[in-house]
Amino acid sequence: MENPFGAQTDSESGSAKSYALMTARGPQNCIESLHHPRPRAATRAGRSGVQSDYGSSKNLETKTPNSCPRKPTRFLTALSWQYPNEGVIKINTDGCRKGEDGHITARGVLRDSSGQWMRGFAVNLGIGQVLEVELWGIYLGLKIAWDIGCSSAVVLESDSATAVHLLNKNVEHFHPLATMLWGCQDYINKNWVCSIHHVYRECNMVADKVAELSSCLELGLSTFQDPSDSIRSFLSEGLLGVCRP
Numbered sequence: 680m681e682n683p684f685g686a687q688t689d690s691e692s693g694s695a696k697s698y699a700l701m702t703a704r705g706p707q708n709c710i711e712s713l714h715h716p717r718p719r720a721a722t723r724a725g726r727s728g729v730q731s732d733y734g735s736s737k738n739l740e741t742k743t744p745n746s747c748p749r750k751p752t753r754f755l756t757a758l759s760w761q762y763p764n765e766g767v768i769k770i771n772t773d774g775c776r777k778g779e780d781g782h783i784t785a786r787g788v789l790r791d792s793s794g795q796w797m798r799g800f801a802v803n804l805g806i807g808q809v810l811e812v813e814l815w816g817i818y819l820g821l822k823i824a825w826d827i828g829c830s831s832a833v834v835l836e837s838d839s840a841t842a843v844h845l846l847n848k849n850v851e852h853f854h855p856l857a858t859m860l861w862g863c864q865d866y867i868n869k870n871w872v873c874s875i876h877h878v879y880r881e882c883n884m885v886a887d888k889v890a891e892l893s894s895c896l897e898l899g900l901s902t903f904q905d906p907s908d909s910i911r912s913f914l915s916e917g918l919l920g921v922c923r924p
Contacts, residue, residue, distance in 0.1 A: 763834050765792050770820040770835040774812030783807040784896070785816035788906075789824055798823060799903035803896045813839035814859045817846070817875065821866035823902065832872040843877040 763769040772787040783804045789797040800823055804815060817837055824833050837843055846867065850860045867873050 762794055763790075763792050764832075767792055767832040767834055768797065768824060768829045770824055770833060772813075772816035772820045772835065772837050774809065774816050774839070776807070776809050776812060781806050781808070783809075783812035783815075785812050785819060787816050787820040787823070789820070789827075789829070796906050798827060799906060800900065801896055801903070802900045803898045805898060810839070810841055811856060811859070813837060813842045814856060814863060817842060818859065818863045818866065819900065821863065821873070825866060825869060825871075830871050833874075835873070835875045836878045837875065838878055840877045843875055846875060 768789060768791060770787055770789050772785065774783065774785045776783045783806065784801065785804065786799070786801045788799050791797055800819055802815060802819060804812060817835060820835055821833070845854075845856075845860055846863055850857050850864070854860065867875065
């Protein structure tokens with residue numbers, strides 16, 4: 680089947696081989712195969728951290744009519760993708776769950792400090808839950824960034840506030856996704872400056888759109904060296920700072 684992303688699938692990469700088990704064992708078994716003997720909080724003083732950040736915005740005030748003095752002033756907030764600091768790599772990830780059967784896929788985009796595409800990825804996980812797929816997106820985004828040599832400073836943005844919150848605390852052993860959370864925290868705590876932020880969907884449009892194009896991919900991980908034409912327009916909007924209410 681033709682790849683809708685306009686790029687060759689990196690089926691021979693180490694990441695793709697690592698997730699070949701998905702086709703036979705399913706995502707839950709693959710998650711359980713990540714072995715981390717103890718919970719680790721995603722904190723390293725002066726090096727890494729997980730934060731909640733809603734992205735830069737422009738507040739456009741809309742006043743209520745004089746006849747309704749009791750109603751508070753309301754604001755329309757416009758949001759857009761923001762450039763990282765010089766030398767920092769930004770990763771945007773997103774998960775998607777569709778259909779009555781709960782088919783899940785995760786996607787992500789890596790961009791440099793000038794907003795240029797570095798790498799994209801997609802993983803078809805089969806059947807699962809929303810939080811599960813959001814964590815897969817975060818885990819794979821960090822793993823790919825590390826594997827391609829982004830060893831200085833990395834910022835990851837996710838529109839899953841729950842995932843970001845869980846990564847900022849000690850994970851209990853009885854949590855159903857504990858192994859997945861520990862895997863993410865291990866990458867956060869590697870020898871680099873890494874932070875994870877929650878942003879609204881409007882600040883995460885490229886990853887969000889890539890996530891929508893997942894149903895035609897086979898099970899497993901695919902990486903993309905270049906964006907497709909359908910994604911380029913959203914990349915351009917990010918470079919221009921186009922805001923969305």
